[in-house]
Amino acid sequence: MIKWMRRMLKTCQILIKATSKASVKNKFTNIVSMTNSFIQISDSHIDDEKNVWGTDSQKNLSSVVKSIASRNYNALIISGDLTHNGTSSSYSIFKEIAKPISANLSVVPGNHDNKLNLSSAFSQNYLTKLTIADWEIISMDSVQDNKTSGFLRKDELKLLTENILSSTKKFIVLCLHHPPISMESNWDDQKSLENPDDFFNTLDKFSNIKAVIWGHAHQSSEFIRNDVKLFSCPSTSLQFNGPEMIGYNHYNLSDEGEINCETVWL
Numbered sequence: 001m002i003k004w005m006r007r008m009l010k011t012c013q014i015l016i017k018a019t020s021k022a023s024v025k026n027k028f029t030n031i032v033s034m035t036n037s038f039i040q041i042s043d044s045h046i047d048d049e050k051n052v053w054g055t056d057s058q059k060n061l062s063s064v065v066k067s068i069a070s071r072n073y074n075a076l077i078i079s080g081d082l083t084h085n086g087t088s089s090s091y092s093i094f095k096e097i098a099k100p101i102s103a104n105l106s107v108v109p110g111n112h113d114n115k116l117n118l119s120s121a122f123s124q125n126y127l128t129k130l131t132i133a134d135w136e137i138i139s140m141d142s143v144q145d146n147k148t149s150g151f152l153r154k155d156e157l158k159l160l161t162e163n164i165l166s167s168t169k170k171f172i173v174l175c176l177h178h179p180p181i182s183m184e185s186n187w188d189d190q191k192s193l194e195n196p197d198d199f200f201n202t203l204d205k206f207s208n209i210k211a212v213i214w215g216h217a218h219q220s221s222e223f224i225r226n227d228v229k230l231f232s233c234p235s236t237s238l239q240f241n242g243p244e245m246i247g248y249n250h251y252n253l254s255d256e257g258e259i260n261c262e263t264v265w266l
């Protein structure tokens with residue numbers, strides 16, 4: 001009887017140990033999943049031909065996808081120029097390469113894209129809003145027909161205002177393809193957004209916008225304007241003014257409304 005009781009006591013002790021280990025692990029897992037973040041990729045320039053501007057844009061996107069797939073993040077935004085010439089087949093190639101990272105995705109058009117082909121290839125993800133905890137990422141269409149530079153039409157700015165007003169989230173990030181400020185580099189600012197004043201006049205009416213993100217310039221940069229952080233995302237294919245690397249942006253979002261960006265270079 002005493003032997004049996006001792007055995008039972010030992011079994012109970014082992015069970016208590018195992019349970020406390022599991023709760024520590026669960027606690028740790030919860031801490032990890034509480035870190036909210038999203039990833040931005042841009043300007044992949046996928047074409048029917050592998051070689052675009054002297055580099056294999058398909059191979060480069062595959063490397064970026066592999067890197068992203070190994071990270072923890074909540075959502076992915078693609079800020080335009082997914083393809084070089086906007087053909088339906090190039091969107092199929094893009095989708096096949098990006099399959100491992102296709103969940104919780106929003107796609108924004110760039111000047112090299114064909115809006116019709118892009119929106120039909122990504123019908124569920126075209127200019128969709130992304131929400132992560134207290135944050136919302138709102139996308140805009142800044143592309144003009146047959147022009148490299150961008151413009152936010154009146155109806156696009158009206159839609160932006162409506163989207164911000166109807167948001168139930170505390171903090172907002174805005175995404176568009178074209179830079180709304182000078183890139184302060186060799187980049188030709190004439191190719192950027194033609195009406196930044198209209199954009200910032202809208203933005204300045206709200207205090208919950210924490211950041212604006214874009215692509216197009218193939219350059220990683222960070223600026224600040226009236227406490228709003230401004231981030232430019234590098235290309236997954238090639239940078240116009242170096243470095244000779246490919247990259248993407250990974251943003252961390254705090255519960256207090258802080259956003260920080262890590263540019264990941266490969």
Ligand SMILES: [Fe+2]
Pocket residue numbers: 043080081110111112177215216217
């Ligand atoms: Fe572009």
